[in-house]
Amino acid sequence: MSQETISGTDPSPDADDESLISPSPGADAVGHERTTGEQSETRTVVETQALDVYYGEERALQEIDIEIPAEKVTAIIGPSGCGKSTFLRCINRMNDLVDSARVEGELLFEGKNVYDADVDPVALRRRIGMVFQAPNPFPKSIYDNVAYGLRVQDDTENLDERVETALRRAALWDEVNDRLDESALDLSGGQQQRLCIARAIAPDPDVLLMDEPASALDPVATSQIEDLIEELAQDYTVVIVTHNMQQAARISDKTAVFLTGGELVEFDDTGVVFENPEHQRVEDYITGKFG
């Protein structure tokens, strides 16, 4: 189902989407190539080399090689159980919390293998923010939610100001600025998810991981989140897992297609993947022949 038709925002991809938040110069055609400042070569932030993940005996990802560019939106799509969430959770080592998970191969963040013995996952996660499938605000005030990351990182200088900045960037400030001390749980689902985004970006991470961030939201809230993601990609490297192909086509610069078995089948500019995929299997998936 197409989200835009219901939400009433402009459905045409080239007529463009960032309008709500700020006019960004020279932005996008179908492939959403973002022409910021130096449009030359893009820097790679996250890179994997032969990344394998096992849950017990079961292999969830096989031999993933991917280079995720800085300050772009990289979408990861694929059918259920293809390992797309698993891949996302490898990047900030959230899979460490799953006892049976085992990772092989290399995952380089800014050139450093995050699975090296000397890497502290806590320190890693301070550089890589994450937004989850369903909104999961803490049962605390709106302010305390946004401040949480800064507080655990002992980085509380200008706290008020930075909480405000994060809420503004998450396009939530105008809705909550007069009730920052109220419980975050009183917000609507869409507001809660934007709060979770504010919470994730408050400590100013380098990368923002999003695991189907709009899947629990209604179409209006979904479209707000999508606008927000495009806005955020001007400063952050965004990696978003989605089961919604239109969403990937709308908001991403690059698209990775994982297929069943945990295999990365195709990774290219979004326009290419959706219009002229190299693999028949990817075309079948995208055109809805399976999945």
Next chain:
Amino acid sequence: MSRESTHVDLTGDAVSRSAKERGVWLLLLTCAALSVFVTFGIIGTLLFDAIDFFTEVSPVAFFTGTDWSPAIKPYSFGVLPLVTNTLLVTVLSALIALPLGVASAIYLSEYASDRVRSVLKPGLEVLAGIPTVVYGYFGLVYITPALDVVLPVSTFNALSASIVVGIMIIPMVSSISEDAMSSVPDSLREAGYGLGATKFEVSTGVVVPAAASGIVSSFVLALSRAIGETMAVVVAAGQSPTMITASNVDTVLFNSIQTMTSAMIELGVSDLSGGTTAYKALFAIGLTLFSITFVMNLISTLVARRFQEEYQ
């Protein structure tokens, strides 16, 4: 849409079933009403005899008197020594049980592996199954001599009693708190970890606040249990009602005291005859005790509701 077509038989056996339903309803209502009825019966008895007592001893003398001497002349029925002694044991045992109980709960819920938890949790709960009189003698025979090495304790003392009551109520705190923490959704933990929080920060800054209403309930239940505890206190703390004042607050711990429940036992088993003032005092203390626990429960409901409003 056509309406005619087949005639479906939907009569069923509603008539005979409704008789049965009514029978079941009546049975369940009786069960529910019975406990309420008994409760009111008990309150009524307490009130009836307590009022009788208050015709002989003025409520002012009872509630403000600082000397409890129901059986030895000159008779005196000041309940304050008993109340303060009860509060002493309650506060001290809470100081032991609340931190230990919450710490155990955090360990069990957040740190322990499934295997460790499957051994430790039932182990902790066994503590709750030990008869309280055994705790009392454990205090008297082991804890008091151990304390005696370093502190000037007498054979019966408030400190030993408070320690055993504290140990006794740990499982109540840890078990209920652990249940509350375990039911905190993992998505909140993930949010914490995702922001670079450590395990300790997630446990104390995310899980404990989210489980606050359950933890507070466990505190109140444990405190009520400590207030009402009888046997362990009788055995370990003896039966010497001691008014706690500024002058003895430093030594009262090391000496024998008498709580409200303990005084009731003494009155109940002594050879006082039915009609005496001392016998009726039993009901006045009982009513006082009931009022205290009733207020506690009321506070707990209010506190839990407040936390619930904020956290749900």
